[in-house]
Amino acid sequence: MLEQIKIEIERLLKKAGVTGLVNFTIPPNPEMGDLAFACFGLAKEWKKSPLDCAREIVEKLKNLETGGLIEKIEAIGPYANFYLNAQELAKIVLSEKKQKIIKKKEKIMVEFAHPNTHKPVHIGHLRTMTTGESMVRLFENQGHRVVRANYQGDVGMHIAKCLWGILQVPNYQTEISKLKTTSERAKFLGVVYANGGKAFESSEQVKKEIEALNAKIYSKDKSLVGLYKKTRKWSLDYFDYIYKRVGIKKFDRLYFESETFELGKKIVIEGIKSGIFKKSEGAVIFEGSKYGLHDRVFINSKGLPTYEAKDQALARMQFKEYNPARILHVVAKEQTEYFKVIFKALEFTLPESKGREEHLVYGWVSLKEGKMSSRTGNVVLAEWLLDEAEKKIAEVMLARKIKDKDKVIAKIAVAAVKYFILKTGTENDIVFDVNEAISLTGSSGPYLLYIVARINSILKKSKISNFKFQISNSVEPVEKKLLLELLKFEETIKIATDSEDPSQIARYLFDLAQAFNNFYQTCPVLGAEETVLNFRFQLIKKVKETMEKGLDLLGIETVEEM
């Protein structure tokens, strides 16, 4: 919608003799207009001062038929400022039909979440889950076909560390048989994994034992396979529980390292002959240094494929099974250099992948006390955080009597945590603070849900079901502000999708919510005279629709009441 208005103004500017690209800015306050054209660039072209340019444009356009929408044009300093007529603006915003999604038919694979079995699910995982889910929804909204993929590490050193940890527990078989719930089991695995990890680093002897276990896991040694399968299942059940809890709809394909390592090794060994990979110090490496990158080990000196080799196989499987136009790996930024090497190697082992593999970087989630590490057990668990949020919300809602209260609390908790993650720019680091992460006020998930709840409450109390399409004779400034915010929605979605940054949506929704609360404070809906009532009713319905749609794009569910 905003786009159409810009095109209209651009047409006017062309008439005034402005050529070339036109960029708009939004004036710092509403008294200075609603859209502005800065004349600095023009000043060079016209060889005049920007102030004169602005004045000249306004002068020329004074005599033009501007139609109803553009009410006034004024030169303020070096800017030509355009004032939009509130009634016309309301007509445009409120009569807007739902846009048909244009099928672009590009198939995009979004690979996200990737927890590893036998390891805890922490707030870092929440970031990839939340960001990935939102990107999926943004792409789908723009008409793309999306394949939801997840790559889970179920073989490798971390498993060996965990299993070693279990084997140290006296009578471990009877001990683990006592663990009944999915959460108990997951917590147990987290603890023994941390123990294994610590012992691995402090003792050469233990290191050797764990390495031996690792080899046994790869070779599917009978002495371990039972325990391995049981605990792997525990992890996978736990992941399902977390996915469900945070509102991840589904995965089209779960990839596992256990299905990539053999093919990965094969690809790398074949690549030695063709000179893609090279033997070095008993290992097989890819010489990234030839391309300004790092050299990396693909098969270690024990003959086992590393993550690097497995990724070669993963890509082959992904392209073979889905042939996506692009694959986005939603992975933390610490792996930026790693992916550069992987993609470079893929250009040789799988030429068709060139330009189609992408690392969608998200920033680090760190604790105020320092780095998080599941190795040492110094982590904030996803489940713990959600539980804490629920406790805090339950307290606030103590006196409220509403339907399905527990479900509502659960939804608000997820909204709080997800919004906390998504409001920060995707590439920026998040310094985690519990109180902020489960904040219920200010720029928070609950603040946004509250808008919908308030509107629902008004709609419920109004007895009338059919509202006429009417516009108030005098639109209040807070109403105009709200209309202008609504106008920006589509454009914001596009920017968020193109820049692969859901935080754009998160911040937009907060602005919209603030504009609504300002309106709510000063403009009563119920009890207003008929024309105003009808107008405001349409307006709040539009706000509700926009808020729900926007939150859905973030993967956040709304609640009827709270």
Next chain:
RNA sequence: GCGCCCAUAGUUAAAUGGAUAGAACACUAGCCUUCUAAGCUGGAUAUGCAGGUUCGAUUCCUGCUGGGCGCACCA
């Protein structure tokens, strides 16, 4: 050591090279007989340092300082 990234109020964090650097939290003073006070209104505080490019720099360039991450057998 080499490479990549980052630095904005007490804290967390916005700003295609453009108008008075916009918010939230915390702190503080107000606002509920009126649509949910998880709200609204008011208040103090910020671009690490030094240069450069530009009519104009939080944004681009250089140096410095301070952080983070990666750099061969983890994922």
